Amino acid sequence: MSPPPGDLPPFTRFGHGTHCKRCLVGLPGSQVDIDPSKLALAFYCIGSLDLLNQLLDKTKQDDRESWREWIWEQQVCGPYGAGFKPGPYMSSIKEDSTEGNVPQLIVTYTALLTLAILRDDFTRLDRTGIAQLLGVCQREDGSFSTEPYGGDTDLRTVYCAFAIANMLDNWSTINIDQSVEFMRSCRTYEGGYGQFPFCEAQGGTTYCALSALHLSGRGDRISPTERKQTIRWLVQKQDISGGFVGRTNKAADACYCFWCGASLNILGVGTLVDEDALRSFIGSCQHKFGGIAKAPKEHPDPYHTYLSLAALSTQATAARAGPDGNIGHSAANAHVDPSRSTSWELPPLDPLLNATVDTAAWAREHIPKSTNA
Amino acid sequence: MHQQDSSTLVLFSERPEWADVTPLEQYEGVNPLAPIYYSEEYKDATSYFRGIVKAGEMSPRVLELTEAIIRMNPAHYSAWQYRYKTLLELNNPLDDELALMDEIAVKHLKTYQVWHHRRLLVARTREPARELAFLSRSLRADTKNYHTWSYRQWLLAYFNEDTLWERELDFVGDLLEEDLRNNSAWHHRFFVVFQSGVRKGDEDRGAVAQREISFAKQYIAKAPNNASVWNYLRGVLEHSKIPFSELQIFVTPYTLPQRSEDDAPAEVIDLENPLPSKLAQLPCVAAIEFLADVHEAAGGDSIMKATELWKLLADEHDTIRKKYWEYRIREALRTV
Numbered sequence: 001m002s003p004p005p006g007d008l009p010p011f012t013r014f015g016h017g018t019h020c021k022r023c024l025v026g027l028p029g030s031q032v033d034i035d036p037s038k039l040a041l042a043f044y045c046i047g048s049l050d051l052l053n054q055l056l057d058k059t060k061q062d063d064r065e066s067w068r069e070w071i072w073e074q075q076v077c078g079p080y081g082a083g084f085k086p087g088p089y090m091s092s093i094k095e096d097s098t099e100g101n102v103p104q105l106i107v108t109y110t111a112l113l114t115l116a117i118l119r120d121d122f123t124r125l126d127r128t129g130i131a132q133l134l135g136v137c138q139r140e141d142g143s144f145s146t147e148p149y150g151g152d153t154d155l156r157t158v159y160c161a162f163a164i165a166n167m168l169d170n171w172s173t174i175n176i177d178q179s180v181e182f183m184r185s186c187r188t189y190e191g192g193y194g195q196f197p198f199c200e201a202q203g204g205t206t207y208c209a210l211s212a213l214h215l216s217g218r219g220d221r222i223s224p225t226e227r228k229q230t231i232r233w234l235v236q237k238q239d240i241s242g243g244f245v246g247r248t249n250k251a252a253d254a255c256y257c258f259w260c261g262a263s264l265n266i267l268g269v270g271t272l273v274d275e276d277a278l279r280s281f282i283g284s285c286q287h288k289f290g291g292i293a294k295a296p297k298e299h300p301d302p303y304h305t306y307l308s309l310a311a312l313s314t315q316a317t318a319a320r321a322g323p324d325g326n327i328g329h330s331a332a333n334a335h336v337d338p339s340r341s342t343s344w345e346l347p348p349l350d351p352l353l354n355a356t357v358d359t360a361a362w363a364r365e366h367i368p369k370s371t372n373a
Numbered sequence: 374m375h376q377q378d379s380s381t382l383v384l385f386s387e388r389p390e391w392a393d394v395t396p397l398e399q400y401e402g403v404n405p406l407a408p409i410y411y412s413e414e415y416k417d418a419t420s421y422f423r424g425i426v427k428a429g430e431m432s433p434r435v436l437e438l439t440e441a442i443i444r445m446n447p448a449h450y451s452a453w454q455y456r457y458k459t460l461l462e463l464n465n466p467l468d469d470e471l472a473l474m475d476e477i478a479v480k481h482l483k484t485y486q487v488w489h490h491r492r493l494l495v496a497r498t499r500e501p502a503r504e505l506a507f508l509s510r511s512l513r514a515d516t517k518n519y520h521t522w523s524y525r526q527w528l529l530a531y532f533n534e535d536t537l538w539e540r541e542l543d544f545v546g547d548l549l550e551e552d553l554r555n556n557s558a559w560h561h562r563f564f565v566v567f568q569s570g571v572r573k574g575d576e577d578r579g580a581v582a583q584r585e586i587s588f589a590k591q592y593i594a595k596a597p598n599n600a601s602v603w604n605y606l607r608g609v610l611e612h613s614k615i616p617f618s619e620l621q622i623f624v625t626p627y628t629l630p631q632r633s634e635d636d637a638p639a640e641v642i643d644l645e646n647p648l649p650s651k652l653a654q655l656p657c658v659a660a661i662e663f664l665a666d667v668h669e670a671a672g673g674d675s676i677m678k679a680t681e682l683w684k685l686l687a688d689e690h691d692t693i694r695k696k697y698w699e700y701r702i703r704e705a706l707r708t709v
Contacts, residue, residue, distance in 0.1 A: 024407050026409070029410050033446055036448050042407060071406075150454070238693055249555070
């Protein structure tokens with residue numbers, strides 16, 4: 001049970017940073033399932049350090065350099081265009097085969113954001129190739145496949161494709177309206193969105209739909225009645241533990257504090273979350289040796305650590321946003337103490353790209369620029 | 374299909390029948406990021422896999438190798454993909470593959486690849502009936518598994534055969550009988566009744582809507598504090614364009630405190646409007662919310678009745694959503 005609001009446990013930010021740094025150094029063999037999404041793991045770890053404002057003080061310049069190099073090594077190109085592959089798990093010391101070394105949309109999105117966190121100048125980015133990849137991955141129904149030669153197609157990949165197009169500032173290879181139709185077909189009677197058409201409403205995919213619609217300037221495709229219904233469904237997801245559930249009548253899970261909280265933020269009503277209760281739930285998910293778990297007494301991992309931090313950042317954003325929900329560029333980073341402080345304060349988040357406001361601004365400034373421009 | 378249990382103990386590098394393959398070790402980069410400390414068996418198998426892929430070999434032993442890898446790491450995307458290509462190349466019976474998948478899927482219900490592979494197979498075998506039977510078994514093991522449910526919904530919509538739909542409502546009914554808070558089952562019911570076309574006997578849509586409203590009412594009477602059934606009821610009404618006010622008589626008793634034995638009037642049994650049980654926790658938040666929506670829709674003076682109810686929720690019965698109920702009050706008054 002989480003402590004009552006007002007009686008918050010200390011926020012062990014130093015330990016959370018240590019947890020993420022430890023994962024970047026190495027993972028046990030039991031976590032072999034991370035291999036096909038290694039770049040996503042890198043994003044959760046490095047993104048956590050960014051949110052905790054520990055990147056400059058708590059990591060070495062050499063390490064940050066080698067992380068960037070490692071990420072650039074995953075950029076691949078071929079007849080499909082260009083993008084990032086999840087990691088080197090199909091690469092061999094000798095010559096590589098194409099099989100297993102193709103780019104993947106979800107990790108391409110995380111690669112771009114991670115490079116932005118590390119303030120890369122993106123001179124090595126194959127911009128035309130990435131735009132081409134988006135076009136190749138789009139299906140007739142408007143959805144996107146995870147890979148150019150197949151793989152799942154669902155709302156997650158629509159979101160990632162739209163976030164990439166938004167960062168690139170290039171939508172020329174995508175049929176936006178077709179994707180909007182696909183997203184609409186994933187909407188359910190409850191007011192949320194499911195992962196595929198006809199599927200149950202779920203917090204993560206609801207975030208994907210709402211965010212993708214707003215990233216493409218199609219937020220007005222949600223009618224006032226629909227918006228009202230979606231807000232109702234989202235606030236209903238906060239349960240008595242203070243945390244959010246992903247689906248009606250399920251147990252609270254720290255990651256949905258972000259997916260649902262950010263969704264409300266995108267709809268301009270982020271302040272409707274009971275923030276004290278949310279903090280108290282996340283506080284109770286902290287592990288004594290650092291890191292945040294999906295629920296109290298579970299094992300921590302970078303995914304839940306990052307999304308819990310992002311949830312807290314979203315609340316910071318909601319509190320600072322004007323009544324119209326617009327988020328101004330903020331210098332809030334400056335007064336967050338990066339040391340061993342136990343303060344709950346975190347820098348504000350760009351809820352659409354899911355990165356700090358400063359990182360999102362860096363991404364949008366440097367990713368579209370061509371080297372020759 | 375080779376049996377794995379006995380053979381996985383022997384590394385591929387120690388098997389004479391694999392001697393002709395050149396294993397390719399993984400390249401990690403100069404400064405690997407989050408390297409995984411692989412087990413010997415995994416390193417061995419994946420090195421042979423990279424070798425096989427490089428050579429472009431598609432033979433029966435590839436199936437043995439990819440099965441070994443998948444069992445160690447069901448998320449290994451490339452192993453799945455290459456396995457699928459090999460199956461097609463060899464023209465292997467896909468039924469055998471599905472039988473193997475039945476066993477592997479149950480162990481890894483939360484892995485995307487397991488389900489994606491199945492979709493590819495079934496789109497070729499075109500035998501969805503056997504799949505429904507498998508799904509019913511695996512949903513019994515994990516009644517809210519998202520992958521399993523979405524696969525079931527895909528299967529029904531993709532093949533859309535009359536015989537497939539026949540038993541769906543009974544199936545959902547059984548699951549709700551076991552756990553009336555299973556939202557996946559409620560969602561599936563909505564999908565079957567309203568989102569997947571009109572089946573024989575269900576042509577009168579007004580009657581279907583009434584049938585579903587009665588169904589929801591019975592479940593509310595059993596346990597009023599169940600967000601799933603209220604969301605379902607709202608969904609049915611909105612879908613069928615029936616105003617919430619038509620249910621005002623039914624909902625009202627649920628918005629009041631539980632009556633004590635003494636002042637309970639002799640009950641007239643109204644089958645259309647079942648009353649809450651004596652054990653129910655009342656008043657019910659969802660019922661108060663529903664009644665407030667009825668008042669809000671009526672507009673005019675009724676808005677004040679709605680705001681009173683929202684205030685009750687904000688201050689007493691649903692305090693975690695205090696800011697939301699206050700927001701509803703502001704929004705409603707803004708439009709007056």
